[in-house]
Structure formats: structure tokens, C-alpha cells
Amino acid sequence: MSTSARRRAVAARSASTTASRPASTTARWSRRRGVVGAFAAFAALGFIAAYVGPIGVALADVDAGDEPVSLYASSLDDVQSIAGDPSAEPAPAAELDRGTYSVYVKPKPTVAPVVKGTSASSSGWRPPFVTPDPGSAQAIAYDMVKARGWSDDDFACLVALWKKESGWRVNAYNAGSGAYGIPQALPGSKMGSVAPDWETNPATQITWGLNYIGGRYGTPCGAWGHSQSTGWY
Secondary structure (H helix, E strand, O other): OOHHHHHHHHHHHHHHHHHHHHHHHHHHHHHHHHHHHHHHHHHHHHHHHHHHHHHHHHHHHOOOOOOOOOHHHHHHOOOOOOOOOOOOOOOOOOOOOOOOOOOOOOOOOOOOOOOOOOOOOOOOOOOOOOOOOOOOHHHHHHHHHHHOOOOHHHHHHHHHHHHHHOOOOOOOEOOOOOOEOOOOEOOHHHHHHOOOOOOOOHHHHHHHHHHHHHHHOOOHHHHHHHHHHHOOO
């Protein structure tokens, strides 16, 4: 056989071998894919059965006719109750033994009503009546009080009032307010409406003071009560 003929024969065998290899390899890979696919399918079926199976059993046990039970309704079953006898007599109330203890209720204070012209002060106290010395400013005032129809109690209130205001001094002067005289007129020149000697004459000052008290408070005790409650009259 010539050299060229041998070359053609070797080339033909190589070509036939190369052509036959892909077919066998493809067959082997096809068989492997089939095995893997079957295994995956069985695994998926097993997972579904393991997951869905218990749920299906639980759902099968539920009775469709039962009503849902709430947490509050279920807790009522645990409540303990005691049924009483409606015909039984009520038990007597328990008596508490206080022993030596007692209850003290503080009494409410009674406040005397203040009536204009009659009450001496907010506390109800009135100064006592004292006969004035003859010829004194208080003696002049006493005669004027009685002339107006006022009582000895009113005179006692007047004595206490002007003793507090001026000490019954004709020249008593309040530098802070400018009030002057026995009745502490503010200003003192108001007393000039009675007489021009208002600075030194007790009768003039007392006349003006009684006119002021009668017109504003009714009586000296009315003025005294106002002074006790407010500090001025």
C-alpha cells in the first residue's frame, strides 16, 4: 500500500471515531439529568407532605358548627362564685369596740351679727359707762349725747372711740394724715363750720364730731363698731 493510501485510511478512522464520541457522551448526560430530576421531584413531594399534612389534620378536627371562644369568655370558666341563699336573714352589723376613745367634734364659732348703730364692735364688746368729771370735755359731750336722745351706752362708746383717736385732747394732731382735735376731723378746718374757735374750744369740736357720727353711723356705738373692724371711722 502506498503512503498516500495509508494516510487516507488513518484519516478515515479518525473521522469515524470523532463522530461516534458525542453521541455516547450526550446519552450519558441525559441519563444523569433524568435521575436528578426524579430525585428533586420526590424531595419536593416529601416536603409538601411534611408541611401540609399536620395542618390538614388539624383543620379536619375543627367542627365547623363551633363558635369561636374569646379570651374573656374562657376566663369566665375559671371564676369561682358562691351562690347565696336569698331567703336567709342578713347578718347583723359588726360592733366596733372603741374602748376608751371618743370622737370630738370641734364646735363652730358663733358670730354676733353687726347691726349699724347698735353693735359696739365685731367682737360684741362695749366699753362700760363712767360718769365724766364735771367741767371736762367728756362732761360737755355727755350733755350733748343725752340731748340727742342717745343712751349711756352710746356715751361709753363715744368715750372709747375718741380716747383711741385723740385721747380727748383738743390740740391732738396727726402729722401723717393732718387730722386734728378731739374727733380727729380731717382736715381740722372742717370744724370751722360750727364756730371759728374750732382749734381750741372742745364744745365746738364735740358738736362737729357728734354731727358727723350721727350722719354717717347713726350712733356713737355704730361708729365704735366700725372703728373696731376697720381701724378708722
